[in-house]
Amino acid sequence: MKKSKFWTDQEILEEISGAKQINEAIHQLYKGYYGLLENYVLQNNGSNADAADTIQETMLVFLNMIETGKFRKEASIKSVLYGINRNIWLTTLRKRKSRDHRHGIYDKEQEQVEFDVSKSLAEMEGYQLIMALFEKLGEKCKRILVLFYYENLSMDEIALREEYSSDQVVRNKKFKCMKQLTNQLVGNRNLYEMVRNALKDGK
Amino acid sequence: MGNKYDDQYMLDYLDGILSPEEKSLFEKDLKTDSALKERFSLLKFTINGIKLKGYKDSIKQVQQEFLQNRLENKKFTPIDAPKLEKKERSLYFWGKAAAAVSLLVLFGFLFYLLRNDGPSLYEGRYISYEIAAERGFSEQENILESLFINGEFKQMFQVSAERDQDQLSPREMLLLGNAALELDSASASLPYFQRLDENNTNSGTDTFQDEVDFFLALTYLKLGEYQNAYNRVDKIRADDRHKYNDNFSRLDQLSIKFRILF
Numbered sequence: 298m299k300k301s302k303f304w305t306d307q308e309i310l311e312e313i314s315g316a317k318q319i320n321e322a323i324h325q326l327y328k329g330y331y332g333l334l335e336n337y338v339l340q341n342n343g344s345n346a347d348a349a350d351t352i353q354e355t356m357l358v359f360l361n362m363i364e365t366g367k368f369r370k371e372a373s374i375k376s377v378l379y380g381i382n383r384n385i386w387l388t389t390l391r392k393r394k395s396r397d398h399r400h401g402i403y404d405k406e407q408e409q410v411e412f413d414v415s416k417s418l419a420e421m422e423g424y425q426l427i428m429a430l431f432e433k434l435g436e437k438c439k440r441i442l443v444l445f446y447y448e449n450l451s452m453d454e455i456a457l458r459e460e461y462s463s464d465q466v467v468r469n470k471k472f473k474c475m476k477q478l479t480n481q482l483v484g485n486r487n488l489y490e491m492v493r494n495a496l497k498d499g500k
Numbered sequence: 501m502g503n504k505y506d507d508q509y510m511l512d513y514l515d516g517i518l519s520p521e522e523k524s525l526f527e528k529d530l531k532t533d534s535a536l537k538e539r540f541s542l543l544k545f546t547i548n549g550i551k552l553k554g555y556k557d558s559i560k561q562v563q564q565e566f567l568q569n570r571l572e573n574k575k576f577t578p579i580d581a582p583k584l585e586k587k588e589r590s591l592y593f594w595g596k597a598a599a600a601v602s603l604l605v606l607f608g609f610l611f612y613l614l615r616n617d618g619p620s621l622y623e624g625r626y627i628s629y630e631i632a633a634e635r636g637f638s639e640q641e642n643i644l645e646s647l648f649i650n651g652e653f654k655q656m657f658q659v660s661a662e663r664d665q666d667q668l669s670p671r672e673m674l675l676l677g678n679a680a681l682e683l684d685s686a687s688a689s690l691p692y693f694q695r696l697d698e699n700n701t702n703s704g705t706d707t708f709q710d711e712v713d714f715f716l717a718l719t720y721l722k723l724g725e726y727q728n729a730y731n732r733v734d735k736i737r738a739d740d741r742h743k744y745n746d747n748f749s750r751l752d753q754l755s756i757k758f759r760i761l762f
Contacts, residue, residue, distance in 0.1 A: 320558050327566040353563055360555045364548065427549025428556065446547055447554025472508055479507065479546055492545060493538075 303329065306374045313363050316449045326356060330375060334382040343386060351389065355382040358417045361424070367417055384418055423495025426488055430481045438474035445471060505529070505536060510543050616755040618721040618729065622686075625747055626718055629678040629711065644672050653679040657688075670696055670707045677715060686722035693719060710743035717748070726759040 304312075304325045312322040331352060338348035358381045362368040368377065431439065440459060444450045452464035452471075461467045483489055505526065512518050513526050530537055616624075631649060647656045656679045660668065668676070677692030693716040700709050717732035733748045733756060 319555075320562055323558055323562045324566065327562055331566065349563065349567065353559055356559045356563075357552060357556055360559070361548070361552055364551060364555075423545065424549045424552050427546055428553045431550060431553050442550045443554050446550045472511060475511060475543075475546070476507060478550075479543065482542070482546065492542065495545075 309374060310363060310368070310370070313360060316447075323356065323360075326359070326374070326378070330378050333375070334378060337379070337382055338386050341386060342390070347386070347389070351382060351386045354385050354421075358385070358421055361420065362417050365417075365420075381417070388418070420495055423492045426492055426495075427478075427482070430478055430488070433481065434474060434477060437470070438477065441467060441471050442474055442478075507539075507543065510540050514544060514547060612751070613755050613758045616752070617759065618724045618726065618756075621752060621755060622718050622722040625721075625752065626681070627747070628682065629674070629715070631675075642672070644675050648675045648679060651682075653682045670699065674708050674711055674715075677719075681715065681718065681722075686719045689715070689719050690723065713742070714744040714747065721756070726756050730756045730760060 304322070309322050309325050312318045334352045334355060335345070335348040338351050339345070343351070355378060359368075359374075359378055362377070431442070434442075437459075441455060444455050444458070445452075450458070452467045455461070456464045456467045459467070461470070481488075482492060509518075509526070513523060518526065530540060631645065643659055644656050647653070647659065656676060660672070660676055673692045673696050677689040677696070680686070680689035680692065693712050696708060696712045697716065700706055700712070713732050713736050717729050717736065720726070720729035720732065730753070733753050736742045736744050737748055737750075737753060739745060
């Protein structure tokens with residue numbers, strides 16, 4: 298069915314969950330909520346660049362919530378995005394050690410942060426580490442892993458697109474890449490502990 | 501966790517390629533084996549991190565496009581106001597618009613014509629006659645001319661009254677006619693210009709004819725003799741080499757014509 302210019306919450310969630318038109322779904326989120334989220338940051342001592350960074354992270358946390366099934370469908374996308382954005386921005390302010398501003402805003406923002414949102418934020422720190430390790434992989438590894446896990450292509454499709462001789466070659470290559478990634482993680486005790494903690498916090 | 505399940509096996513489970521029996525057995529062990537569970541969670545977490553990397557790149561791309569688009573829109577439309585729809589107008593509408601504009605132009609034109617009666621045209625086009633500078637010294641000795649130069653127009657008529665009118669030279673008649681106009685008396689100027697014109701016609705000369713045409717036209721306008729005025733203006737405008745060719749416009753001519761007709 299053809300969608301209207303502005304998608305409903307349901308349509309956005311379906312497209313992201315089904316990994317179909319992800320870019321268009323993200324675009325819908327930007328069209329619908331960027332102004333609202335940006336306004337919050339700007340009204341709380343943030344710049345346009347602060348707002349852009351915060352919103353980018355907000356979107357990532359939101360998509361992770363959908364991906365991991367932590368998004369409660371009874372909540373509206375608007376309220377969840379607003380909650381995530383607010384928490385990320387307050388955390389940023391806290392990190393900046395801007396105590397005057399922090400207390401000023403934090404006193405106003407004593408509302409209970411949604412449980413799922415805070416869990417997702419904790420998880421994100423672990424994911425940031427995984428993503429940093431991922432960046433150290435070779436280009437071919439990164440391509441195969443993203444095509445398989447993010448774009449949901451089959452081994453056959455990847456073999457065809459990336460010009461591998463067979464799907465089995467892709468499967469083997471993919472396993473080696475995953476092993477390389479997890480070895481990096483397990484080989485670094487500090488990183489491993491951080492991810493484990495993030496895993497616990499995220500549960 | 502023993503050697504029963506390695507990473508490849510767990511990945512196969514996560515990729516959904518195990519058989520239902522293998523899947524069921526793995527899930528059963530996952531519930532009881534904490535080491536397996538931790539390793540499995542880490543693997544799952546890693547896969548999710550890869551997916552998020554994909555999301556992150558998509559978000560970055562969409563955000564860049566969104567902000568770029570917003571910046572461009574801002575440049576051209578600072579206020580995000582809805583644009584007016586371009587309405588399709590019927591021929592009838594354009595016909596009415598054209599008629600309205602034509603009517604407006606016509607009324608404006610009529611107003612202009614009505615406003616431009618003889619005296620107002622006279623005021624608008626009148627220029628004082630100036631004696632050419634290339635005369636000889638003896639000519640400047642002429643009393644009428646000296647009085648004209650000095651603006652003593654009334655005295656010119658007192659002096660001329662003592663003279664035989666038939667003895668007045670064409671230059672003197674021209675000056676007297678202009679002196680009468682300077683005194684705002686078109687009726688007094690008319691005989692001088694008419695005499696000059698007749699003399700030229702009778703003698704086949706054109707002494708001061710351009711001046712005569714122009715000042716006669718003005719005199720007729722001032723007197724409201726529109727047909728005579730029209731004839732002179734027409735003559736002036738028809739002759740490209742006439743000294744006063746540019747002093748009357750086509751519209752002036754139309755205004756005079758309008759006065760003749762109505």
